Amino acid sequence: MIYKLLTRDQWAALVRDGVFAGSADDRRDGYIHLSALDQVAGTLAKYFADIDGVVLAEVEPARCGAALRWEPSRGGALFPHLYASLPMDLITRHWWLARGADGAYCLPDDLCA
Numbered sequence: 001m002i003y004k005l006l007t008r009d010q011w012a013a014l015v016r017d018g019v020f021a022g023s024a025d026d027r028r029d030g031y032i033h034l035s036a037l038d039q040v041a042g043t044l045a046k047y048f049a050d051i052d053g054v055v056l057a058e059v060e061p062a063r064c065g066a067a068l069r070w071e072p073s074r075g076g077a078l079f080p081h082l083y084a085s086l087p088m089d090l091i092t093r094h095w096w097l098a099r100g101a102d103g104a105y106c107l108p109d110d111l112c113a
Contacts, residue, residue, distance in 0.1 A: 001037065001058050001059065001060065001061065001092070002034045002035065002036055002037075002058075002059045002061050002068075002080045003034060003035050003036075003037065003040050003056055003057065003058055003059065004020075004032065004033075004034050004035075004056075004057045004059060004086060004091075005035070005040070005043055005044060005047070005048055005054055005055070005056055005057075006020070006054070006055045006056075006057060007023075007048075007051055007053060007054065007055075008052070008053030008054075008055070010023060010055075011055040011057075011094075014057075014086070014088060014091075015088070018087060018088045018089075019085045019086065019087045019088065020032070020085060020086040020087075020088075021085045022085070022086075029081075030083070031069075031081040031082055031083045032081065032082040032083075032084075032085070032086050033079070033081065034059060034068075034079065034080040034081065034082055035079060035080070036079070036080065037111060039074075039077065039079060040056065040107060041107065042074065044097075044104075044105045045104065046074075048105065049104070049105075053096070054096075054097045054105060055094055055095065055096055055097070056094065056095045056097055056107070056108070057091045057093075057094045058091060058092045058093040058094065059082075059086070059090050059091055059092070060090055060092050061080065063090050064082055064084075064090065067082055067083045067084035068080055068081070068082055068083075069081050069083065095108045
């Protein structure tokens with residue numbers, strides 16, 4: 001599985017519209033930024049630490065087809081990039097993330113097992 005981090009407003013728009021066309025950064029770069037599970041914590045810390053109300057959406061990569069590409073990004077690691085809008089029906093699960101005692105977001109327990 002791969003994951004998309006969304007702000008509260010982005011999640012609300014996705015639920016309302018049934019599709020997410022991307023954040024300002026996604027639109028600037030021409031693709032939707034996604035993360036593998038082992039990349040989510042770094043993405044949270046780098047881009048979402050100061051944002052309240054973050055949703056982690058799980059995406060089924062096999063259903064993304066040829067629009068999904070794994071490309072070098074932060075530190076040369078391969079990240080999943082979706083060269084299309086993200087429709088709601090590709091999302092298999094989602095979680096509203098909570099902050100731990102240190103103020104950093106925590107991943108859901110069922111993803112850390």
